[in-house]
Amino acid sequence: MATPLSADQLLQALRDEGLTVVEHRSWRTNNRDHKGPWGPTHGVVIHHTVSAGTAASVELCYNGHSALPGPLCHGVIAKDGTVYLVGNGRANHAGAGDGDVLQAVIAERAPLPADNEAGTDGNRYFYGFEAVNLGDGKDPWPEEQLLAIERAAAAVCRAHGWGERSVIGHLEWQPGKIDPRGFGMDWMRDRIGARLGRAPEVPPVEPPKPTCEPFPGASFFAVGRNSPIVTAMGKRLVAEGCGRYAVGPGPRWSEADRNSYAAWQRKLGYTGSDADGIPGKTSWDRLKVPNV
Secondary structure (H helix, E strand, O other), X not given: OEOOOOHHHHHHHHHHOOOOEEEOOOHHHOOOHHHOOOOOEOEEEEEEOXXXXXXXXXXXXXXXXXXXXXOOOOEEEOOOOOEEEOOOOOOOOOOEEOHHHHHHHHHOOOXXXXXXXXXXXXXXXXXXXXXXXXXXXXXXXXXHHXXXXXXXXXXXXXXXXXXXXXXXXXXXXXXXXXXXXXXXXXXXXXXXXXXXXXXXXXXXXXXOOOOEOOOOXXXXXXXXXXXXXXXXXXXXXXXXXXXXXXXXXXXXXXXXXXXXXXXXXXXXXXXXXHHOOOOOHHHHHHHOOEOO
């Protein structure tokens, strides 16, 4: 039994487990809390979407459909392993399931009893992750996606201090369900348990990319040079009031570019040969040409 994670806590738990997470639209306020309670939480249910394509699946799980309003889960796990957060709070994913299964999840008891009843509100007690898959037994499960399912379930369990027995498949909760089809839940729980037995494997953080184009060197600006960097530079010169273009700017280095850059150099206080229209590092850095 646990108080549900806040939106920030869920997001951080997933990222701390090494997942790439996308916050989809207004996921933080997308829920069904007006239809019933959310919490206390006891576990995680894994589903498949019965749909193809990341964008369409994410929108489906965010909005729902005519028979079942969204959100249809808390996170959608794409085939490349990216997790798209689509809901925060009560979600229409688990439906009515077996109360004996719930008690086994709470006790983290194995094996699970058969799910032969449907009298307990699972949307109140479970987080839900939908994995993009047709569920026909033929659609493949890439390792990147399986790893993300493992990580996502482990992230929630780690945040709550649960073990792998707190993770179940929809087919283990609600009579008649088959998801997730294509891998066994005992096999997935073994993976989750192994992960929970060690520290999170967080990938190294890549340094942020520079927001401006680095100075390419004076020799870059030669007759015949054709590059989007030249276009980006010209647009910045126009924005600074230094554009000397009849048409453009464009990607090919021209006399108009040189005249425009000379105007920028003069604006900075350069004179004579220092304002010859060929970029230098100091004036280039001050122009702040955006990355292309």
